[in-house]
Amino acid sequence: MGNAPNPPPDGFPSPPRPQSRRYGEGETRPVKRTRESLFGWDIEEEHGSSYNEPSYEEWKLETMKTGLEDVPLNFSNPLCILSDDNEIIHVVVGKDATQWAIHRKLLCSQSNFFKTAIDSPFREGTENKVVLSEGQNDVFSLFVQWLYSGSFVTNSLPLLLQAYVLGDKLGSPGFQTLAFDKIYAFNISSCHLTAEQAVWASENTLPDSTLRRFTMDTMAFGLLNGSLNPSHEDWELLAPIQLDILRSVQSVAKKQEHNTWKQKPRLHYNKAI
Template sequence: MNEKRHEDHLDGRSIEVVVGSSPSVTFSVHENLICSSSDFFKKAVQGGWKESKDRVVRLKSDDPEVFSVYLHWLYYRTLPVRIDEPGVAGNAEYMQLANAFILGDMLQDGDFQDAAMDAMMDKTASKAADGRRWYPVGPVIRLVYEKTLESSKARLFLVDMYTFHGQVDWLTEWAIHEDLPKDFLLDVAASLLEHRPQPLSYYLTPGSCRYHQHEPELSACYKNVPALRPKHE
């Protein structure tokens, strides 16, 4: 949205959006602005729904903090989420962005979803305050797989991340089993099989000891013990 068009949408009336419950938070937003970006609000406010008369939209099951991120983006075209924290704090940043993406899906605002995805990609590509790159683990994966459809680009992002950048400890040390949905593990396995390099022929070559129980030394193999050596016709 260009600057002039954005300013035009700041004219006119405002609506109230009541987000969450126990307690809820009420936000005021320009009708033209939010309806120009969100198909959900366009239908709710301008489509003859009850909300179009009351000029109040209620989002009881949503998080006021996440909605405030959406409003900030709506007005300023930036996301008020840091992307430079390492470790657990860094994963919390991914959680914020994943929640933003999921809210964008509900609000039918593809541009906001794209902005959230770009922020996640920027975070993976940039070094955190400790000089290292940190990637989404555990709870972020569970959230995305619980709240999105199979075709979600957020799922694709996670699968690509684990396929091309993943380390063993992401699964063994940085996540608990409950945070690794079966569908995610299947998606990663399929992606790894699709993109793997050609396997080393040694692994599946007849005569290889790779799958034997003995110690790595070839001398420990039963085939190298004369009395146990297999006899061939």
């Protein structure tokens, strides 16, 4: 006979037996409470009774089902707007006259500019064709990508700035907001805006626009934390907006704690796009 393990001393319970449980599997545990479980199943408190605890995947699936019961289909799937939409709008962009074929319902639902132009008695409405002669195809391609996917991908800060301005021209606040979110993330820890970009943003936006306010704050933020070191030529380029930058220096400096030099939070710019 082998050596049997000594029983634990009185007052010292045996350690629990480890139970192997793979990710995604449920688990059987003793019930020690009386209330409805996560899914509304009744659980009775009885000594020795047990229940099958749902796995994470089961819980997530049930949560999604519960949350989507009352959600309209066109909300959960934005592309449902394309149902029975056989009408195509041709958009001609830039000097190269690049043509885009876009579903009418989708285009008009996301752009007040296109909706007004296409629903009008003018040429755009009768020909189902809109010409953006001053537009840039690489920027407009981001708008088309956003229309059909709800997002777009680019690592170019100049393109993001132009996307923001395009969203303003097209009357598309959703596209404009996404562009600004990416611009903000680009400059969250340090200033990556150049003098040329700051002046361009000022010249192509209204005085109270979100992008202009953020541009001035970011230039001020860069000057304060040392991530922006303008050259003599840069200061000359910044001459038209130097006063606005100085005002932002005062505003940004007031919000700092212990000289940490943090960028203003994203919610600070939620007042208006």
